[in-house]
Amino acid sequence: KQLLIETKTKQYPLFLGEGIIHSLPKILRSLSFPAGTKLLIVTDQTLETLYVSQLQALLSDDYHVYTHVIPSGEGAKSFEQYYACQTAALEYGLDRHSLILAFGGGVVGDLAGFVAATYMRGIRYIQIPTTLLAHDSAVGGKVAINHPLGKNMIGAFHQPEAVVYDTAFLRSLPEKELRSGFAEVIKHALIRDRRFYEWLRQEIHTLCDLTGERLAHCIQKGIEIKASVVREDEKESGVRAHLNFGHTLGHALESELGYGTITHGDAVALGMLFAIFASERVYGRSFADHQFSAWLRTYGFPVSIPATVKLDRLLEKMKGDKKARAGMVRMVLLKDIGEVDIEALDDDTLSVLLREFAQ
Ligand code: NAD
Ligand code: ZN
Known part of the structure; x- marks a missing residue:
């Protein structure tokens, strides 16, 4: 299924379906990312263990694929993890044509999206949600990290180029996370x-x-x-x-x-x-x-x-x-x-x- 997300400033596609992840290379081509583009997958430890090699294999024929892993959980929406992710992007030599893939739940989406919003004054990114909750967080372009004085206090509005939502990933979601998204x-x-x-x-x-x-x-x-x-x-x-x-x-x-x-x-x-x-x-x-x-x-x-x-x-x-x-x-x-x-x-x-x- 393909839906269109529209805002005043931008519209972008959302692809939803079981197994849709396998179309990712095709989707990237349709969005005009040429072969050789640098991709930075931002993900958390849980997803790294479960799926990241599969995602890398899918993309590495056409693209330069780098991966940055953050700890799992809300604690990763921190200034320290934001800084570490920016450092990784700089070290891998990402430029304004590069693309960030936010592969995970709302935590990864919010952090990676905020990195994308601010790295070199803003580069493009794609949301690849893996939780039920991310049906909410991956749509709408709000990205943020937390401050000890308040949640989501430092952030931006930055719409992704696309959302690629493969429901197959949700099979491994623990019950309490399914409930959270529900x-x-x-x-x-x-x-x-x-x-x-x-x-x-x-x-x-x-x-x-x-x-x-x-x-x-x-x-x-x-x-x-x-x-x-x-x-x-x-x-x-x-x-x-x-x-x-x-x-x-x-x-x-x-x-x-x-x-x-x-x-x-x-x-x-x-x-x-x-x-x-x-x-x-x-x-x-x-x-x-x-x-x-x-x-x-x-x-x-x-x-x-x-x-x-x-x-x-x-x-x-x-x-x-x-x-x-x-x-x-x-x-x-x-x-x-x-x-x-x-x-x-x-x-x-x-x-x-x-x-x-x-x-
Ligand atoms: P999360 O990203 O921390 O994921 C929950 C847990 O599930 C993590 O431990 C993660 O490692 C694990 N996990 C993720 N996908 C998995 C999978 N497929 N299989 C097994 N384990 C998996 O949390 P979340 O609930 O997705 O998102 C919560 C965050 O979203 C909060 O920080 C909240 O503020 C934010 N949020 C943002 C918006 C927005 O508009 N930007 C909207 C709602 C919520
Ligand atoms: Zn919420």
Whole structure:
């Protein structure tokens, strides 16, 4: 399957399918990368062990292929790894015609994309996602590393030349990573697409249902929704903020528990439950008939804030989120299934809501 991702400034193809990776040389030719181009594969240790030699073999007939490996996990979205990757690019002699291949999940995509955005004032790159979560992170052009004071605080908007998404890679994904990515699938359904949400409730009873056609459908729908939001608003001046549904609490939790302690998706799932709770209060309506908490629990998502977490600290982190403006925290709330809006909440309101939610 081929989809087209469009922004105001650029459009690029997304190739989706089982085994599509074998078409990579053809795709590179169609994108006019001549033989002899220098390619830098950026990947993490897990993927290096599993797949990198296969990827290198696929490309090395036509291209000069170099590989830079980062540690697996969120910790790699650091200034140190960013610097090491830039050093590798310089040592391999990459120039403005070279191409970076971001081969991995959201961590590799965000780091390698940010390296591409800034190496020699920006070179081209391609996203080759290997996680379910990356249906979200590989589309839209946001790339970033973390700062100890906050997640994704240093970054850029840099759209890739293409996304090549081979679902075969997802077979080796550990269950908790599949669940993590599934949280973003649910998010996409809830913010924009009631029919897709109903399909999820009917078709995906456990994570075991996330295979074959069903998995492909989740990826495609998630990408389409993400892409449509990005098409409207590439640089997050308006509706793109809707994608932050579940992320106000989610990011605060990740930061408070320590990156890597909880998966991004687990944090977002809990964040969505909090956002739904807040929506019920703010809009004076009830989503009780959807039994969101019980539903998310069937997949193994956490549904309550761990007792060890200090709510005061969580609140501070939520206020410090870069989406907060003028002393108010801007939260994405659910108006109806498939419809969200942004509401500015003052400190007191947020504090009361969080304490009640935590009980
Ligand atoms: P990840 O890249 O760390 O991958 C999760 C784990 O799975 C890692 O340990 C990795 O080594 C392993 N893995 C990856 N592919 C595998 C495979 N095919 N088989 C076996 N193991 C595999 O994390 P992620 O969940 O993909 O991405 C999370 C990151 O994405 C976060 O940093 C988040 O901020 C970012 N993100 C970015 C955007 C964006 O718009 N840029 C959107 C959402 C999330
Ligand atoms: Zn997310």
